[in-house]
Amino acid sequence: MTTHLLDVHHLRKVFHVGRAKGRSEELVAVDDVSFSLERNSSLAVVGESGSGKTTTARIIAGLESATGGSIELDGKPLASPDSPRSRRLKAREIQMVFQDPFGSLDPRQKVGACIDELLAAHFDHDKAWRRDRTMELLAQVGLDERHADELPRRLSGGQRQRVAIARALSLEPKLLILDEAVSALDVSVQAQVLNLLSDIRESLDITYLFVSHDLAVVRQISDHCIVMDRGRIVEMGSTESVLDSPAEDYTKQLLDAIPRPGWTPSRRRDLPASV
Amino acid sequence: MSTLTARLSSRRTRTGSVDKVVLVFGTVCGFLILMAVFGPLLAPHPPSQTDILATSQGPSGQHLLGTDSLGRDILSRLLAGARLSFLGPGIIVVVSATAGTALAIAAAWHGGWLDRGLNRVLNVMFAVPGILVAVLAAAVFGAGFWAPVLALSLVYIPYVARVVRSAAVRERRMPYVEACELAGLSAWRICTRHILRNVFPIVMAQATIGFGSALMDFGATSFLGLGVQPPSAEWGLMVSDGRSELLDGALQQSLSAGALIVLTVVSFNIVGERLSSRIGASG
Structure with missing residues (x-):
């Protein structure tokens, strides 16, 4: 049991929607989700939009509160971070890279300052150390000193995502959540960033929780894989076994939907008309 | 130097061309501000010096804009009066922009009851005419410079707060704010270093627009005899004096002071509107 970094038990999230009509309707976004994550491994959560994969990731990160269930990190229950102190402690354990490389960096903050700010908030070292560490982190994600003095708008999408990764790594988290982190990038840039992530995992003691709808990306980055549909886990196992010999119909349908040469899209019959 | 020119040229290509209207009216604003700062030094005559042998005179070589009913030089009084005419609205704008921005960011950050409560209060404040509050303040605290300044500072808060709140709510939902939260930065730091920094251009644009209106309202209270008191020189007071x-056909005092008020209000409004629409266009 000690090898588990993260244990999620019966996680549940209910959103209340349509408050204007007086009666609120319940939308179950995450329903009885349990899984665990080994240290230094990489787990992918896949599913189409609305399957609850991003909500699950956001609950673990602490950006949403869970309706039910529990999360343990390193065997200790993960409380919802309500006090500034607990938020600071949690920041050193879990970090997240967001989907949108354009919105996830402050448009008025230079790249170097962005990382420096976090280092100053969490580490008790002088300015010179922070400067060196910033450069080290930038180098780690394949950027160099020139980029430290740039504003985000001067960088490409791939470069911005590298900055976001460097920012997340600056706090030396145990768990890095990547929420569709390469979905907004070009395919060639995607490959670069994925390779970078693989290299980082080899050199650091870090665990990935990778949320994606792109099965090709998942195959490249993750050892294990969870398939979610409408808030529930439908299938889980090692990435090869799930993607090469899927047991569930839903997983087969997802695999069928990957565009490939000579492929014609087929309409799904079980989908309700309103979707 | 080269980075500066590169930055300027990149700005130029981004917006198409330099906005000539902003350039012209911005220059006018600059001159008016310089006038407020250095005006008394440039005055050809002491602004309060009376000359009963030359009252209500038209423009002449001695008095370029003529004299008022007490024989005081109008040009000198306009130059000297610029200082009070600008200081009042200046304080109003600084106080209301600071308070309005602080309230707006706090509401956007907290959301929920604080946001709803602020919205209600702002709606009530919008319904109260500024001049009325200024008149009440003059009645309570006595006529003078400070009563209208205090009252109008309060009245102008909602104009800043409403616009800044909606911009701050937009920033609040940006992923970079979530990233800051996840990084364990304090709410105070996120609000001041990130959200405030990103809404600041909007605050400046609103303050510029507000300055024009505040100058007019402040002048109006003086005109009504509730603000700056004679013998001090102030533009609204001069319009009233004239x-x-x-x-009797001596238009020069009311007309010249009135023209300066109009020029100031129009210039600041145009610059402010242009700035805010440009900010809105670029995101």
């Missing part, structure tokens, strides 16, 4: 001579 009224008695209007029927």
